[in-house]
Amino acid sequence: MKALLRRDWASVSFFVATGCVAHTVLLASEGFDRVWVERDSELFGYFGLFYWIAAGAMGLALGLREDALQTRDYLLHRPISHARIFGARQVAAIGVLVAWALLPLASDYALAALHPNAPLIAEGRFFDLLANGAVALPSYAAGAFAAAFTRRANVLLLLAGAPYAALGLGMFGLRRVDPWATHPAMTTLGLLALAALLLLVTWRCESERDDADRPWSAARAWPAALVAVAAGGFVALLGLGELGSTLDQFLTRSYPRLVRIGDEPRFALAEYDADRGGPWLLDRQHRRGPNPGRDAERRRWVSIERDGALKAWWNEHSKPRRTRGVAWRDLGWGVEFGRAFFNADTGMVTVLREAERSSGRPAQVYRIGRGAEHAAFSARAFPLGRRWEEGVTVMDPKDATLWRCVLADSVPQFVPSPLPDGDRYREPLDLRELRDGIDGEPRALVAAVLARGDTPFAIRGERGSYLWNGTEFEPLPARLRAAAAELERTRARPTATITNRDPIVRELEVRDAQAVVVFEHTFTPQRLGERVLAAALLGHSLLRLPVAQVAALASATPHMAYEYWWRDGLLTGRKRAWLLVAHLAFAVALGWRCYRRLLRLGAPVSRCLGWAVLVGATGVLGWMLYRGVETRRAWHRPPVVQEPPRLLLRSA
Amino acid sequence: MTTGEPAVAFRDVYRHFGEHEVLRGLSFAVRRGEIHALLGRNGCGKTTALRVLLGFLSPHRGRSEILGVGSDALTPADRGRVGYVTEGHQLYPGMRVREVLSFEAATRPRFRLDLAERAVQRCALPRQTPVIKLSRGQRAQLSLIVAVAAQPEVLVCDDPAMGLDVVMRRELLDVMIELLSERGISVLFSSHILTDVERIADRVSILHEGRLIVDAAVDDLKQRVRKRSWRPSNGATAPPSLPGLLRARRTGEGYDLTLVSDELDDGALRQLGGVLGEPVVPTLEDLFLDVTTNPADGGILSRATDAEVSA
Numbered sequence: 005m006k007a008l009l010r011r012d013w014a015s016v017s018f019f020v021a022t023g024c025v026a027h028t029v030l031l032a033s034e035g036f037d038r039v040w041v042e043r044d045s046e047l048f049g050y051f052g053l054f055y056w057i058a059a060g061a062m063g064l065a066l067g068l069r070e071d072a073l074q075t076r077d078y079l080l081h082r083p084i085s086h087a088r089i090f091g092a093r094q095v096a097a098i099g100v101l102v103a104w105a106l107l108p109l110a111s112d113y114a115l116a117a118l119h120p121n122a123p124l125i126a127e128g129r130f131f132d133l134l135a136n137g138a139v140a141l142p143s144y145a146a147g148a149f150a151a152a153f154t155r156r157a158n159v160l161l162l163l164a165g166a167p168y169a170a171l172g173l174g175m176f177g178l179r180r181v182d183p184w185a186t187h188p189a190m191t192t193l194g195l196l197a198l199a200a201l202l203l204l205v206t207w208r209c210e211s212e213r214d215d216a217d218r219p220w221s222a223a224r225a226w227p228a229a230l231v232a233v234a235a236g237g238f239v240a241l242l243g244l245g246e247l248g249s250t251l252d253q254f255l256t257r258s259y260p261r262l263v264r265i266g267d268e269p270r271f272a273l274a275e276y277d278a279d280r281g282g283p284w285l286l287d288r289q290h291r292r293g294p295n296p297g298r299d300a301e302r303r304r305w306v307s308i309e310r311d312g313a314l315k316a317w318w319n320e321h322s323k324p325r326r327t328r329g330v331a332w333r334d335l336g337w338g339v340e341f342g343r344a345f346f347n348a349d350t351g352m353v354t355v356l357r358e359a360e361r362s363s364g365r366p367a368q369v370y371r372i373g374r375g376a377e378h379a380a381f382s383a384r385a386f387p388l389g390r391r392w393e394e395g396v397t398v399m400d401p402k403d404a405t406l407w408r409c410v411l412a413d414s415v416p417q418f419v420p421s422p423l424p425d426g427d428r429y430r431e432p433l434d435l436r437e438l439r440d441g442i443d444g445e446p447r448a449l450v451a452a453v454l455a456r457g458d459t460p461f462a463i464r465g466e467r468g469s470y471l472w473n474g475t476e477f478e479p480l481p482a483r484l485r486a487a488a489a490e491l492e493r494t495r496a497r498p499t500a501t502i503t504n505r506d507p508i509v510r511e512l513e514v515r516d517a518q519a520v521v522v523f524e525h526t527f528t529p530q531r532l533g534e535r536v537l538a539a540a541l542l543g544h545s546l547l548r549l550p551v552a553q554v555a556a557l558a559s560a561t562p563h564m565a566y567e568y569w570w571r572d573g574l575l576t577g578r579k580r581a582w583l584l585v586a587h588l589a590f591a592v593a594l595g596w597r598c599y600r601r602l603l604r605l606g607a608p609v610s611r612c613l614g615w616a617v618l619v620g621a622t623g624v625l626g627w628m629l630y631r632g633v634e635t636r637r638a639w640h641r642p643p644v645v646q647e648p649p650r651l652l653l654r655s656a
Numbered sequence: 657m658t659t660g661e662p663a664v665a666f667r668d669v670y671r672h673f674g675e676h677e678v679l680r681g682l683s684f685a686v687r688r689g690e691i692h693a694l695l696g697r698n699g700c701g702k703t704t705a706l707r708v709l710l711g712f713l714s715p716h717r718g719r720s721e722i723l724g725v726g727s728d729a730l731t732p733a734d735r736g737r738v739g740y741v742t743e744g745h746q747l748y749p750g751m752r753v754r755e756v757l758s759f760e761a762a763t764r765p766r767f768r769l770d771l772a773e774r775a776v777q778r779c780a781l782p783r784q785t786p787v788i789k790l791s792r793g794q795r796a797q798l799s800l801i802v803a804v805a806a807q808p809e810v811l812v813c814d815d816p817a818m819g820l821d822v823v824m825r826r827e828l829l830d831v832m833i834e835l836l837s838e839r840g841i842s843v844l845f846s847s848h849i850l851t852d853v854e855r856i857a858d859r860v861s862i863l864h865e866g867r868l869i870v871d872a873a874v875d876d877l878k879q880r881v882r883k884r885s886w887r888p889s890n891g892a893t894a895p896p897s898l899p900g901l902l903r904a905r906r907t908g909e910g911y912d913l914t915l916v917s918d919e920l921d922d923g924a925l926r927q928l929g930g931v932l933g934e935p936v937v938p939t940l941e942d943l944f945l946d947v948t949t950n951p952a953d954g955g956i957l958s959r960a961t962d963a964e965v966s967a
Contacts, residue, residue, distance in 0.1 A: 007762030014750050077712055078746035082763050083736030217673055218714060637674050641716070652902055652947055653916060655872035655880070 008084075008092035015069070019100045020107075023058050027108040030054055039133070040116045040125045048132075052139045052175055059101060059140035060168050063147020066093055067206075086211055094203060097144055105137030123369050124354060138195040139175065145202035146171050146235075152209035153228055154632070163629050166236035167202060173242050205231050219607065219638045226614070229629055233618065236625050237549050245569030247544050252507045252573075255537040259527045260286045262500055262512065271514055271523035290530040344396045344409060344416075346387045351380030353398065355409070355416040370416050374400070374407055381407075397421065397461070397472075404428040406463070406477075423477050427465035433480075433488065435462055464488075505562035507573045508538050545574050545583060550591040551621045557584045587623070594627045595620035605639035661724050663688050663810045663842035664709060669718035671704055678704045679715070680866040686810075686844050686859075691836070693853040694846040696863035697948055702846035703743055705863070706814050709844070710740060722810055736766060739808030739841075741816050745799040749788035753781050753798060764806045772805035779831060793824030797831055804835040811836075813845035817852060825849060829856065850941040860940070864948045878937055884913050885933035896928050903946040914938065914946045 009016075030051065031039055038047055070076040079089065113130050116122060146168035153164035205227045212224045220228075260273035273286040285293040344355045355370040373379050382402035396409035398418065406429050408421040423429065461472040462480060469488050470477035480488060500523075504511040510527040529538040545553070553572055562577025574580055599616035603609070615634065619626040662685035671679040678701040686692040696702050707713040709720045711727040720727045725734050747756055753776060761769045776783065779797045787795060796816055803811060816832070817825045829852055836843060847853050853860060854874060862870035870877075886896065887910035895904035895911055902914040910930070917935070925932060938946075 007759055010762075011748065011751070011759055073746075073749060074744065075746045075748055077707075077710075077740070077742050078748075080712075081710060081735055081738070081740045081742075083732040083765060084763055085732050213712065213714070215713065217671075217716070640672075640674065642672055642675070642677055644717075651869060651871065653870045653872050653877070653881070655876035 005088060005092050005095070008089060009096055012092070012096040015066075016096050016100055019062055020103045023062075023100065023104040024107050026058065027051075027054060027104055028112070031108055031112045036116055036119050036121065037124075039112065040119075040129055041121070048136050049175070051133070051136050055104070055137060055140035056143045056172050056175065058104065059143035060147040060171075062097060062100065063144040063149075064151050065147075066097055067148045067151020087207075090207055090210060097148075098141075101137065101140045101144060104140065105134055109133055121369065135192050138192040139171075141199035142171055142195050142202060143168065145199040145206065149202045149206045149209070149231065152206045153232065154214075163232040163236050163632065166232055166239050170235040170238045171198075173239060202231065216635070216637055217640070219611075220633055222611065225633055229618065229633060233622050233626055233629055236629070237552075237622060240625050241548065241552060242569050244544055244548055248507070248541065248573070251537055251541045251544065255508065255529075255534065255541065256510075258531075258533050258537060259510065260290055262514070262523070262525070273525065288525065290534070344387075346385075346398065351382065351385060352378070353381075353396070353409070353418070355396075372409075372416060372418060374418055375420070376417065399429060399432075404430075421477060423463075423465050423470055424479055425467070427467045427470075430464045430466050433462040433464045433469050435484075505573070505577065506579065507541055541574065542583060545572050546587055546590060547624055548572055548587075549621070549625060550587055550623045553584050553587050557581060591620050591623045594623065598627065598630050602634060602639075605634070605636065606641065607634070607639060661688075662686055662721075663690070663723060664692075664812075664844050665721045666705065666709070667719050667721075669705070669708060669715045669720055671701075671708055671713065671715050673704075678866050679708070681718070682863070682866070682868055683718075684861045684868055684871045686842055688842050689840045690858045691843040691856055692845075693857035693860045694844060694863065695848075695850070695853065695860055695944060696846075698848075700863045700948075701866045702863060703814055706812055706844070706846060710738070710812060722812075736764060736806070737809045739803035739806055739811040741796075741799045741803045741811070741813040741845075743814040743818065745792075745795045745816075747787045747795065747799060747802075750786055752784055752786050753790070754783040756787060756798060756802060760802045760806065766807045767802075768805045768807060772801050775801040775805065775831065775835065778834075779827070791824075793820050793827060796820060796824070796828050800828065800831055800835065804839075804841070807839075808841060811841050811843045811845075813843065815846050815848065817847060817849050825852060832856065850939070850944055854940045862944060862947055869947050870943075874940070877940070877943060880917050881938055881943055882915050882917050882935040883938045883942065884915060884935050885931075886911050886913050886928060887931040888928070889930040898924055898928075902943075905946065914943070 034047060034050070070079055080086065109130065116125055149167055150164040208224050208227050212221055219225075260275050263272055263274045273288070273290065275284045275286055275292070287293055344353050346353050352371050352373050355372060371378075374381060381398055381400050384402060385398055385400040387396065387398050398407045398409075399405075400407065406421040406423070407418040409416055409418050411417075412419075462484075463470050463472075463477065469480040469485065471480050471484070479485075500512055500514045502510050503513055508529065512523075512525050512527065513521050514523040516522050529535040552570055553575060556571040556573075556575040557578060557580075559571060559576045560578060562579065563571070563573050575584055595616040598619045599612045602612040602615060615626075615630045619630055622629075664686035666682045666684055669679050669682040670677070682701070682705055694702050694705065704713065708715050709722055709727055711730045714728055722730070723734065723737055725731075730738075748759075751759065757769060757772050757776065760772070761767045776798070779794070779801070781790070781794055781798055781801075787798070790798065800813070800816060803813070817828055820828060833856060845857075857874055859873045860870065860877070861868055872880075881902070885907070888896075895906075896913070898913075898915070900916040902916060904911045904913050915935075
């Protein structure tokens with residue numbers, strides 16, 4: 005083992021040096037605050053990406069090294085078991101991965117300890133960042149698996165890379181890169197278990213010689229196929245989920261809009277097609293009716309889509325990410341800058357005087373709470389405003405009070421910020437929302453206010469709305485009050501709601517303030533474009549895994565195409581059983597074809613049945629895998645021809 | 657392995673790559689202590705046969721054995737008894753010569769480091785030079801040294817002199833002879849260089865299109881095979897039909913006949929009539945050309961590769 009490790013010394017050193025330099029550069033580019041103080045899940049994703057790419061590449065490189073150097077026979081023909089050779093490689097690789105995580109972090113941590121703001125270093129951050137390195141293990145193992153699974157350039161290459169892609173998509177596509185926010189130990193253990201599983205299957209693949217003219221042994225084929233199909237299934241479902249989501253969005257956009265004509269309780273389907281002389285009113289079959297004129301009528305239309313339900317419906321595609329823990333704000337004390345870190349766990353705010361840092365002196369660090377007593381904020385307290393733009397103000401819903409950070413004798417302190425006439429805080433008033441949510445003259449007024457350099461900060465109280473003037477809250481100026489009232493009025497409009505959950509057929513109803521239905525319409529594909537998109541949605545469904553489709557149909561709760569990537573919204577809620585039947589018929593046909601072909605090639609019945617079941621359960625994906633593994637060449641047996649011996653000369 | 661059991665045995669081995677049948681019923685054996693050359697044109701299946709023997713490829717039919725152990729069941733301990741010089745002299749390119757020796761010493765319990773060091777010195781191989789910077793000949797010598805220093809009972813060499821010029825080949829051969837002398841190692845090696853084979857091999861097997869066509873001791877070949885020219889008197893153009901005739905190659909007005917002398921019937925020869933030349937002992941190269949080429953092909957070079965021509 006030692007000799008094998010010594011042999012790897014040069015490549016190990018190369019990997020260690022390259023990875024450590026890259027990691028160190030990453031740490032340095034992020035800076036002290038982001039690495040050691042802030043609790044930012046994106047940072048972990050950033051480092052996770054590094055581990056994913058670097059470790060995967062190393063797994064692939066080490067797995068293919070003997071082939072690239074053409075030394076596989078030379079290495080294997082010696083009195084050392086394959087297990088020991090494989091084990092030595094894994095030990096070397098794990099050493100590299102540990103070095104990648106440990107060395108740069110330890111050195112950066114040592115430097116951070118000497119930093120003037122060292123007291124700000126979050127407790128346990130070092131181990132959190134170290135644990136983040138666990139991502140590297142399954143990434144490495146996925147790279148090694150890809151190298152061992154197939155050394156031939158065919159369809160198998162796609163599936164060999166599936167675990168690697170699945171890992172990346174799982175971490176970054178599904179934004180699961182902040183595992184320590186919930187159960188860091190469990191996540192780390194899960195990643196280690198995944199790495200162990202992948203390495204086990206890699207070992208199974210490597211312990212068998214790669215021979216294109218022989219079928220894979222069952223001991224190699226089934227574990228590798230199951231891993232590939234599971235990972236490939238995950239990637240495929242995720243990809244098809246995205247495709248379904250895109251098609252769904254296109255279909256949604258291709259359906260007519262619902263508009264209200266002025267303030268009258270009159271609704272209509274319309275299409276804004278300014279390029280072709282629109283807008284147009286449409287009938288219930290989405291056919292174009294009269295063109296009411298470009299300007300006069302258009303001004304009286306109010307798009308219902310902006311009013312809540314439909315807007316929210318579309319925006320579900322991009323749910324906001326939740327963050328917790330430290331938030332930071334520019335204190336905005338004129339030329340003297342500072343930064344504040346609100347810790348939701350402790351209810352305290354850490355303030356850092358930036359001006360002192362920039363002068364080269366150690367920054368003063370303050371941990372402050374409510375008032376002079378520095379009482380902790382309640383667990384529900386949260387900082388107000390937007391990053392970098394407003395001063396530090398904390399709202400504490402416990403007693404509906406606002407606290408503003410000020411400098412009192414050069415010491416930051418939270419002081420209560422009462423509202424005029426004893427009003428109580430209700431919610432922040434987002435002036436951008438005000439600007440975007442209304443039409444006409446009030447909108448222009450808000451835009452003008454927002455265009456000011458100091459970006460005003462407004463809130464809504466129980467009795468009125470208020471604007472921060474730099475020292476206190478004052479009632480909103482009249483023109484903005486009018487705009488806010490307009491927004492309220494807009495919000496009070498009848499709401500349009502999609503009452504069913506189906507990616508193709510949408511049932512829309514509009515209710516007035518008394519909850520009376522004043523308009524309803526069922527959107528179904530009527531025009532060519534809508535039909536094509538609906539057909540594409542149905543077609544994409546056929547590419548999904550049959551087993552997942554069965555589960556989708558069994559689900560009683562309907563949902564949209566994109567809500568759950570693993571379930572097809574076309575089937576959930578026990579809809580379109582015919583689609584599942586068609587899908588299953590297609591999968592069974594594929595499975596049957598696979599069974600017949602394998603039987604013809606001379607495979608044992610158990611193997612034929614195994615593949616037929618796998619293909620039947622996983623459809624196109626399983627079929628691709630089967631065609632990659634069970635090649636005609638592997639099963640080819642030339643006919644035995646009895647030829648006369650051609651020995652011309654033989655001697656004893 | 658029991659006494660008398662061959663060191664290496666192929667028993668009716670078949671192997672194909674896709675539609676192409678490379679080995680077709682290969683059967684021969686290498687006795688203990690014997691130096692056995694496996695000859696054949698490019699693509700005739702020599703490397704495939706050796707890789708099957710070492711268990712790196714499995715045969716589609718038949719069985720091969722080395723030291724009495726089936727090739728498909730070689731344990732690491734069995735591999736320790738078999739030396740292997742791979743085609744192209746595989747070594748880790750980044751390792752220095754001394755690192756190659758220590759790597760081999762650490763991974764092969766029977767490896768004689770002193771012997772290897774002496775051989776390296778004898779061949780004047782630069783110990784601090786990485787393998788990638790060695791010449792082809794030096795790499796070939798190093799490969800051979802590490803294979804022999806592991807004290808194998810059987811040494812398998814896949815074209816060890818491939819790509820070497822005459823001087824290097826001769827040096828390699830000298831090293832081989834020196835290392836193998838008085839060690840009693842059984843050697844199976846493939847080669848294109850027939851003069852070398854003639855110098856060191858006890859026995860040759862010639863593979864042609866996946867089939868074994870000659871399996872004989874070198875001395876036996878020299879004693880039994882003769883070449884004679886024949887010019888028919890009656891202007892006949894058809895090749896003669898004789899017992900013991902290996903090949904009849906058309907030459908101008910007559911034929912060059914390759915004959916196995918102990919099967920030759922003098923009476924039959926006399927009945928041919930015409931002018932019969934004096935018997936000549938053919939070189940191994942002549943014999944090889946006779947048995948591996950079809951006169952109708954128009955000559956040996958018609959199907960040979962560049963590598964073969966340069967060799």
